[in-house]
Amino acid sequence: MNKIVDKEFFSENVVRLEIEAPRIAKARRAGHFVIVKVGKNGERIPLTIASANPEKGTITLVVQRVGVSSRRLAELNIGDEITDLVGPLGQATHIENFGTVLACGGGVGVAPLLPIVEAMKKAGNKVITVIAARTKDLIILEDQIKQYSDELIVMTDDGTYGEKGLVTDAMEKVLQREKVDLSVVIGPAIMMKFASLTTEKYEVPTYASLNTIMVDGTGMCGACRITVGGKTKFVCVDGPEFDAHKVDFDEMLLRLNGYKEIEKEAEQNYLH
Ligand code: FES
Incomplete structure (x- = not known):
C-alpha cells in the first residue's frame, strides 16, 4: 500500500498527488510511468510520473478526473492509501544534448x-x-x-x-x-x-x-x-x-x- 502524503487541486478536475513509493522514486527516470488501481476491483490506469523526490521517497502524479477510475483516485485524501501501484514501467526518455x-x-x-x-x-x-x-x-x-x-x-x-x-x-x-x-x-x-x-x-x-x-x-x-x-x-x-x-x-x-x-x-x- 502506498500512502498519499500531499494533495493539491490545480483546478476543479486536475489534482496533484504526492505518494509514498520509495523504490519507484529512486529508480524512475523521465518518461517512466506507473499503473494505479483504486479498490480491489478497480480499473488499472497508467499515469506518467510527473516528478519524484528520492530523499523523501515520494513520487508525484497529476490526475485529471475524466471517468470513474480517475475520479476515485482524485477523491482520495492525504493519509489514504492506494490499493496497487506498480512501476516504474516503460522505457525512459532518450535524453542527450540535441541542441x-x-x-x-x-x-x-x-x-x-x-x-x-x-x-x-x-x-x-x-x-x-x-x-x-x-x-x-x-x-x-x-x-x-x-x-x-x-x-x-x-x-x-x-x-x-x-x-x-x-x-x-x-x-x-x-x-x-x-x-x-x-x-x-x-x-x-x-x-x-x-x-x-x-x-x-x-x-x-x-x-x-x-x-x-x-x-x-x-x-x-x-x-x-x-x-x-x-x-x-x-x-x-x-x-x-x-x-x-x-x-x-x-x-x-x-x-x-x-x-x-x-x-x-x-x-x-x-x-x-
Ligand atoms: Fe497490456 Fe500493454 S497494457 S500489453
Whole structure:
C-alpha cells in the first residue's frame, strides 16, 4: 500500500498527488510511468510520473478526473492509501544534448512533459516549451515548467490566458523563427496528431508520448497496441514514446473512442 502524503487541486478536475513509493522514486527516470488501481476491483490506469523526490521517497502524479477510475483516485485524501501501484514501467526518455528542443504539452499532458523538460535542460539543451489548454483554469504546472525552459509560451483556445490559439499555432511560430533539433509532444491524441504533422512539415524529429488504454502494463494483454511505421507496438513496454511521424494516430483515436459510450455510462452510474 502506498500512502498519499500531499494533495493539491490545480483546478476543479486536475489534482496533484504526492505518494509514498520509495523504490519507484529512486529508480524512475523521465518518461517512466506507473499503473494505479483504486479498490480491489478497480480499473488499472497508467499515469506518467510527473516528478519524484528520492530523499523523501515520494513520487508525484497529476490526475485529471475524466471517468470513474480517475475520479476515485482524485477523491482520495492525504493519509489514504492506494490499493496497487506498480512501476516504474516503460522505457525512459532518450535524453542527450540535441541542441534546441521544442517541448509541447496539451492539457494534463503538461504533467508528463515536466520531467522531460527538466532532464532536457539539465542535459544542456536550449528548451522552448509550449503549454496549452482550453482555458486559463486548465493551465497547470506553469511555474515548474518555466524553471527549466529558456522560453515558455502559454496558449489557451479561448484566449483567457497567454496567447489565443492552439499549440500548433505556437509551434509554427517557433519553427519558422529558428532551427529546432528535436520536438517532444504530449497531450490528447488529436493534439499529438496535429503537432506531429506540424513538425513533419519542418522535418524536425519528434517524439510523442502516447496515452493508450492499458491493462497489465507488461506487454501481455495487447490493450495498448498501436501501429508505428506499419508494425504493431505495445505502448507499455515499447513506449510510451515513439517517433511521432510514424504513429498511426487515426487508428489510436479510433481505439480510444471505442470505449467512450461504456465509460460515459459507468460515470453516470457512479455519480447517481
Ligand atoms: Fe497490456 Fe500493454 S497494457 S500489453
